Amino acid sequence: MMSATARPAAPAGDLDPSRRNNLALISSLVHHHGVLSRAELTKRTGLNRSTVGTLVGQLVALGLVYESAPSGEGQVGRPSPDVRPDPSTAALAVNPEVDAVTIGLVSLGGQVQKKIRFATERIPTAREAVNIAAAVIAGMRSELDASYRITGIGMAVPGLVNRADGVVRHAPHLAWRDEPVARMMSEATGYPCLADNDASLGAEAELIFGAGAGRGNLVYLNGGASGIGGGVIADGALLRGSTGYAGELGHTFVRTDGKACHCGATGCLETEVSQAPLFELAGLEGGDAAQLEEALRAKDSPELAAEAARQLGFLGITLRNAVNTFDPDTIVLDGFLGVLHSLSPGTLEGLLRTQALDGAADKTRIHRAALGSDLMMIGAAELVFTGVLADPAGIRELPVPAGKAR
Amino acid sequence: MMSATARPAAPAGDLDPSRRNNLALISSLVHHHGVLSRAELTKRTGLNRSTVGTLVGQLVALGLVYESAPSGEGQVGRPSPDVRPDPSTAALAVNPEVDAVTIGLVSLGGQVQKKIRFATERIPTAREAVNIAAAVIAGMRSELDASYRITGIGMAVPGLVNRADGVVRHAPHLAWRDEPVARMMSEATGYPCLADNDASLGAEAELIFGAGAGRGNLVYLNGGASGIGGGVIADGALLRGSTGYAGELGHTFVRTDGKACHCGATGCLETEVSQAPLFELAGLEGGDAAQLEEALRAKDSPELAAEAARQLGFLGITLRNAVNTFDPDTIVLDGFLGVLHSLSPGTLEGLLRTQALDGAADKTRIHRAALGSDLMMIGAAELVFTGVLADPAGIRELPVPAGKAR
DNA sequence: CTGAATTGTTCTGCTAACCAACATATTATG
DNA sequence: CATAATATGTTGGTTAGCAGAACAATTCAG
Numbered sequence: 001m002m003s004a005t006a007r008p009a010a011p012a013g014d015l016d017p018s019r020r021n022n023l024a025l026i027s028s029l030v031h032h033h034g035v036l037s038r039a040e041l042t043k044r045t046g047l048n049r050s051t052v053g054t055l056v057g058q059l060v061a062l063g064l065v066y067e068s069a070p071s072g073e074g075q076v077g078r079p080s081p082d083v084r085p086d087p088s089t090a091a092l093a094v095n096p097e098v099d100a101v102t103i104g105l106v107s108l109g110g111q112v113q114k115k116i117r118f119a120t121e122r123i124p125t126a127r128e129a130v131n132i133a134a135a136v137i138a139g140m141r142s143e144l145d146a147s148y149r150i151t152g153i154g155m156a157v158p159g160l161v162n163r164a165d166g167v168v169r170h171a172p173h174l175a176w177r178d179e180p181v182a183r184m185m186s187e188a189t190g191y192p193c194l195a196d197n198d199a200s201l202g203a204e205a206e207l208i209f210g211a212g213a214g215r216g217n218l219v220y221l222n223g224g225a226s227g228i229g230g231g232v233i234a235d236g237a238l239l240r241g242s243t244g245y246a247g248e249l250g251h252t253f254v255r256t257d258g259k260a261c262h263c264g265a266t267g268c269l270e271t272e273v274s275q276a277p278l279f280e281l282a283g284l285e286g287g288d289a290a291q292l293e294e295a296l297r298a299k300d301s302p303e304l305a306a307e308a309a310r311q312l313g314f315l316g317i318t319l320r321n322a323v324n325t326f327d328p329d330t331i332v333l334d335g336f337l338g339v340l341h342s343l344s345p346g347t348l349e350g351l352l353r354t355q356a357l358d359g360a361a362d363k364t365r366i367h368r369a370a371l372g373s374d375l376m377m378i379g380a381a382e383l384v385f386t387g388v389l390a391d392p393a394g395i396r397e398l399p400v401p402a403g404k405a406r
Numbered sequence: 407m408m409s410a411t412a413r414p415a416a417p418a419g420d421l422d423p424s425r426r427n428n429l430a431l432i433s434s435l436v437h438h439h440g441v442l443s444r445a446e447l448t449k450r451t452g453l454n455r456s457t458v459g460t461l462v463g464q465l466v467a468l469g470l471v472y473e474s475a476p477s478g479e480g481q482v483g484r485p486s487p488d489v490r491p492d493p494s495t496a497a498l499a500v501n502p503e504v505d506a507v508t509i510g511l512v513s514l515g516g517q518v519q520k521k522i523r524f525a526t527e528r529i530p531t532a533r534e535a536v537n538i539a540a541a542v543i544a545g546m547r548s549e550l551d552a553s554y555r556i557t558g559i560g561m562a563v564p565g566l567v568n569r570a571d572g573v574v575r576h577a578p579h580l581a582w583r584d585e586p587v588a589r590m591m592s593e594a595t596g597y598p599c600l601a602d603n604d605a606s607l608g609a610e611a612e613l614i615f616g617a618g619a620g621r622g623n624l625v626y627l628n629g630g631a632s633g634i635g636g637g638v639i640a641d642g643a644l645l646r647g648s649t650g651y652a653g654e655l656g657h658t659f660v661r662t663d664g665k666a667c668h669c670g671a672t673g674c675l676e677t678e679v680s681q682a683p684l685f686e687l688a689g690l691e692g693g694d695a696a697q698l699e700e701a702l703r704a705k706d707s708p709e710l711a712a713e714a715a716r717q718l719g720f721l722g723i724t725l726r727n728a729v730n731t732f733d734p735d736t737i738v739l740d741g742f743l744g745v746l747h748s749l750s751p752g753t754l755e756g757l758l759r760t761q762a763l764d765g766a767a768d769k770t771r772i773h774r775a776a777l778g779s780d781l782m783m784i785g786a787a788e789l790v791f792t793g794v795l796a797d798p799a800g801i802r803e804l805p806v807p808a809g810k811a812r
Numbered sequence: 813c814t815g816a817a818t819t820g821t822t823c824t825g826c827t828a829a830c831c832a833a834c835a836t837a838t839t840a841t842g
Numbered sequence: 843c844a845t846a847a848t849a850t851g852t853t854g855g856t857t858a859g860c861a862g863a864a865c866a867a868t869t870c871a872g
Contacts, residue, residue: 016827016860018424039850048830053851070837077849078837160765169765217648232731234647239640241733242623245766246640248730253723256662265726265761317659320671324654325638325731327647355671359566359575360651422829422858445819454861459820476868483818484868813872820867827860835852841845 015393019055022047023392026055030065031085031389032208034109037070039080056083063089063149064108064392085109089388089395092137092153092191093380095198096129098173098226103136104374105148106381108388110209112374114140126168126179134188151388151395153185154380155195156202158226163244166195172262173226194383198222200247201379202369203231204238206332209378210370217328221249221318222369223337227270234326252321254314272314275336277307293339309347312340316351323356323364334369342368421799425461428453429798432461436471437491437795438614440515443476445486462489469495469555470514470798491515495794495801498543498559498597499786501604502535504579504632509542510780511554512787514794516615518780520546532574532585540594557794557801559591560786561601562608564632569650569789572601578668579632600789604628606653607785608775609637610644612738615784616776623734627655627724628775629743633676638732658727660720675724679717681742687713699745715753718746722757729762729770740775748774 014020025045030036036044042052059065066086070079087107095102101124105114118132137144137153144150159171166182185193203220212218216236222229230249232239239246250270251263258267279286281304282295296304319331333341341348352361371378388395420426431451436442442450448458465471472492476485493513501508507530511520524538543550543559550556565577572588591599609626618624622642628635636655638645645652656676657669664673685692687710688701702710725737739747747754758767777784794801 018828018859022829037850042850049850050831050852051829054828074839075849076839076847078835078851080850160763162765170763215648217652230731234640234645234652235643237641239732241640241766242621242735242769243733243765245763246623246731246733248763248766251730251763252727253659263761263763321658321727324657325636325652326645327649327652329648355669357566357576357651357654357657357669359568359649360647360654363648424828424859428860443819448819455819456821456823456862457860460859480870481818482816482870484820484866486819815871817870818868820865822863822865824863825861827858829856829858831854831856833853833855836850838847838849840847842843 022055024390027064027392028389030083035082035084037080062395088148090148091151091381091384093377094133095156095376098123101129101132103133104377106377110378112377126176126181130184130188137189152384153191153193154383156198156376156380158198160245161195161197163196199229200231202375203233204382205375205379207233211332211367212330215329218330219322219328220332221337223335252318254317269318273311289335289339312347320355323360327360331366332369338368428461430796433465433470433798434795436489441488441490443486468801494554496554497557497787497790499783500539501562501782504529507535507538509539510783512783516784518783532582532587536590536594543595558790559597559599560789562604562782562786564604566651567601567603569602605635606637608781609639610788611781611785613639617738617773618736621736624736625728625734626738627743629741658724660723678720695741695745718753726761729766733766737772738775744774
């Protein structure tokens with residue numbers, strides 16, 4: 001009998017940390033920029049031409065990028081081939097909301113290939129949301145198997161989510177509590193699944209592909225039917241916190257003796273600033289931010305202006321706090337918060353200039369979200385891509401598409 | 407004539423990125439833990455025994471660590487030598503305040519070897535502070551040259567500091583504006599100098615050597631004569647922001663229609679919560695936090711209790727915001743904020759439990775600062791050590807002590 | 813005193829990056 | 843249109859640094 005001497009465990013799985021780093025570096029650059037010539041890659045990475053050559057070759061073999069004919073003209077010298085993210089490598093995105101579950105297919109590079117919004121009669125339970133998503137994904141299955149390599153599913157949930165284990169601690173507007181959605185989703189579909197807070201993912205998406213492209217310090221605030229969500233990118237990385245619940249700016253204190261919030265406190269931003277009174281004053285029964293904006297621009301009532309000003313004041317307090325705590329270069333407002341800002345340009349900037357600390361506010365720019373309705377899909381997919389890009393060689397263990405689409 | 411073909415530029419200066427990383431990893435571990443056996447180092451780094459051997463050898467040669475006889479007994483097998491930070495490698499720390507300039511000498515490993523508090527008649531200007539520090543350092547010079555290798559000077563300044571260039575943007579209580587203190591200090595002493603916000607450095611010090619040891623998400627709040635400073639460690643790294651001004655929790659909004667703050671806003675924590683009324687009610691003319699605590703414990707007046715409760719309420723609002731935004735595992739209160747908390751244990755925890763979002767507050771622990779009066783010295787020195795530990799081999803260019811002290 | 817356990821030490825091999833020389837493709841120039 | 847200049851891909855050789863194996867050292871258990 002042979003005694004079981006400890007064997008190397010992993011057959012061949014992983015490579016040198018140095019290689020992994022450099023592969024991650026290059027694939028991330030390509031993913032974030034969309035197109036990058038090999039020459040640009042050598043400049044940005046600081047690596048040797050020959051090294052970049054082998055690395056790109058390896059990434060091509062892994063199906064993460066592909067090289068195409070040089071486009072850059074007007075340059076002296078031998079043209080450098082363009083390196084692009086391979087769109088056949090993709091992730092699925094799931095975003096449950098109070099009135100719908102949206103499922104998307106997002107390619108490496110951030111292209112939303114497909115988006116299906118499944119409207120629900122009533123607020124979906126976690127089980128219902130998972131079942132809906134699983135059914136839609138099952139419907140897409142043959143197409144997915146044929147043309148894509150799916151690296152996983154990302155879920156963007158409006159609530160407190162523990163990114164580490166994918167458990168929704170509490171999603172007040174969905175009335176979910178301690179739901180292990182990632183595991184449920186994974187079991188229902190067979191794909192690995194990760195979950196995180198929707199606004200946090202929105203912040204990441206805007207940072208990489210949207211209004212904050214190229215920046216490193218971004219505060220994202222989204223106002224929707226289910227309150228105000230926040231996500232923060234600090235020094236280039238998403239703020240997570242010890243349990244992954246960081247960034248909940250919707251519950252910033254903005255008013256003494258304010259109304260009670262469902263969170264247990266009083267005077268939260270979310271209770272003072274909401275879209276319901278705006279819709280009412282605009283004479284709308286419901287709808288999205290675009291419809292609200294149109295109605296508000298058309299209507300010219302003093303009550304409406306007063307309400308908007310009131311809300312902007314409270315929003316200003318939150319932004320002032322955020323600027324003092326994070327010193328961001330970019331603030332991105334989405335949903336009806338973006339509408340409020342657009343209708344009264346300069347107001348928030350003015351508040352910040354007078355109220356926030358000296359140095360911090362000067363450089364901060366306030367933008368509206370740039371990615372629109374694709375935002376959540378891109379953010380959720382990014383959750384998956386982040387893992388893939390961190391160790392590109394690890395992708396080998398994933399199922400491969402029968403015939404790649406390009 | 408020889409054409410000047412591009413030469414390797416740096417003679418030999420830097421090593422492989424991989425080596426640099428591993429050296430940084432090991433030296434940081436030793437610096438943070440104080441003592442670590444080589445065997446433990448191999449476990450923690452995951453590197454091979456032989457590799458750790460060479461790396462430690464290199465660090466010994468660089469004068470950053472030294473090995474001593476094994477202490478760990480009761481273990482089977484060959485004993486592993488202890489690796490400790492070499493205390494002859496040190497940094498100088500400077501902390502200007504409204505009524506004094508404190509200069510310290512801190513060894514690698516965080517030991518404060520010397521601390522000199524130079525009381526000033528009036529608030530020092532930047533020039534005066536630099537001159538005082540330079541004079542004290544000049545006095546120590548022969549000792550420094552004989553026994554230490556000084557890796558630089560770290561300055562902890564109560565105000566907005568741009569860490570990148572060492573310029574104090576605005577220190578309201580010192581009445582400094584746009585003072586390039588790091589450059590001034592460097593020119594006055596010949597040592598390289600870095601500067602940062604005092605509370606940010608306090609947060610780092612508490613994270614590494616104090617109440618937050620081993621944690622990754624920490625909020626530090628210090629209440630002193632010159633207001634309330636804040637520093638935040640998020641996911642293991644100090645929160646800096648785009649210009650380095652992040653973490654100013656002293657200007658969190660806590661009260662509608664509150665008093666006007668010097669920062670331009672109203673209702674800031676710093677205006678509502680201050681030590682002056684506490685000192686007054688305690689019947690003290692001045693003094694430090696310890697004296698205040700003693701007086702408050704002795705005195706049992708309802709006015710004092712009411713004022714303390716009022717201030718704790720506002721502090722609670724700030725902490726609630728901080729918990730919702732950062733989801734920290736540890737909150738550290740220093741100065742009179744620590745006193746307030748100690749006098750009424752459980753109050754802040756109670757406020758958090760009811761007011762902050764579900765998941766976040768449960769795990770958050772509130773502590774008083776553990777490092778006392780050494781905190782600023784350690785934090786400021788850490789500013790220098792961080793750079794040294796990030797590239798241990800770069801230390802070779804620094805002056806070497808004539809005869810090392812151990 | 814012997815054996816087991818653990819760790820330091822030495823030597824060898826492999827991986828991956830860099831470098832230099834050469835090949836290639838484009839623009840600029842006359 | 844030919845040639846020079848420029849920039850970049852490609853190839854082969856060199857080197858740094860880590861892992862692994864074999865061996866030596868040191869301690870504990872009995």
